[in-house]
Amino acid sequence: MLYAYDDNGKLSSLYQLSKQRIEQLRKEKTYFCPTCKESLQIRSGRLHTAHFAHFPSSNCERKHQGESEYHESGKWLLYQWLTHQGYDVELEFFLKETNQRPDLFFTVGDKRIAIEFQCSTIPPEIIEKRTKSLNEAGIFPLWIIGKNQYRQKGKHQLLHTTFHRSLMYYFHSNFCMYYLDVKAQTIIIADHIQGSSTTLCYANPRFYSLKSVTFPQLFTSVPYPSFSYLNIWEKSMYHLRTTYHRRVGSEELQWRQYLYLKGKHFSLIPSVCFLPVPSQSIYHVKAYMWQTRFILDHFMEKPIGDVINNEQKVRCKTINQYQANPIQEYILMLGKLGFVKKTGEGEWVKLKEIQFPTHIDQALEEDKRVMFFLRRQTNVVL
Incomplete structure (x- = not known):
């Protein structure tokens, strides 16, 4: 895993740290799993990104999840983006009322929000079940799709499968989807979506650096695009x-x-x-x-x-x-x-x-x- 709590209770990551700094932290700090609170070891080397790992004797559920580095990097990126805006964000917080651990959980005013960063294709039934549980608990679910699921066929034409249709929103009289490009640290809002076929749609994709956009701006209205x-x-x-x-x-x-x-x-x-x-x-x-x-x-x-x-x-x-x-x-x-x-x-x-x-x-x-x-x-x- 790319993030863990240190012995001061601060959520930290080894992501993109220098080799020297990682070796220093290995000697100075003790880290704990966000899920089971067990102590963790630091692993690093020439062929692998530095990360935290459970010891062999651990039975933590995260040890067997096998999350991709892309998925974990995206969650950490979103966590930093939101915390820098002043939100009190929990990573993989366990929601008793839904029996789920959304990737991120936080509140805006009196509104509870769960973010799921979805990098792999999953059946619509699973998306519907998770979404329904969150809605029934009074929690707004925001599904953000990994850039690895974004396929652009020309300037205004995108891949649009059953998986994508299951993750669409409707705001300000138009249909939209959200993507995260982890490498470019960019949010992509594909809006004014118009169905074309069962595999393609027409859309107006907008690209925002995470440094230039805030969470509320994800839901603001924009003028209708000029293309037809x-x-x-x-x-x-x-x-x-x-x-x-x-x-x-x-x-x-x-x-x-x-x-x-x-x-x-x-x-x-x-x-x-x-x-x-x-x-x-x-x-x-x-x-x-x-x-x-x-x-x-x-x-x-x-x-x-x-x-x-x-x-x-x-x-x-x-x-x-x-x-x-x-x-x-x-x-x-x-x-x-x-x-x-x-x-x-x-x-x-x-x-x-x-x-x-x-x-x-x-x-x-x-x-x-x-x-x-x-x-x-x-x-x-x-």
């Missing part, structure tokens, strides 16, 4: 129509089969079956797949003037308990395009039909018209 998701979204629509992929996942194969049984082809879906909605970033199904099903199952079967009900109860929840409803957002988009009109609380009436294109040129022309309309809707956050 619609340009990239339009390219995705074109790619869907003009490029055939023989090898696709089982979910997409089922969707293609579903269209085939309806007498339709996936390259000729209406443009309004591929619209960007805000909460697509936390929905695990591709936009064009669920939107096509909604149009065929809940829209086209209705006569003009009939009520369009939100019969699909899709709910997507963020870490901080924001409940999103992509279906409702989609119906709102259809309303802006003139296909439905709101008549009551959660009730929409069909105004006109949605037609499937009969050939690819017609589909591409329709895509251009829809994109032109969306770009004019300055009040729509995309």
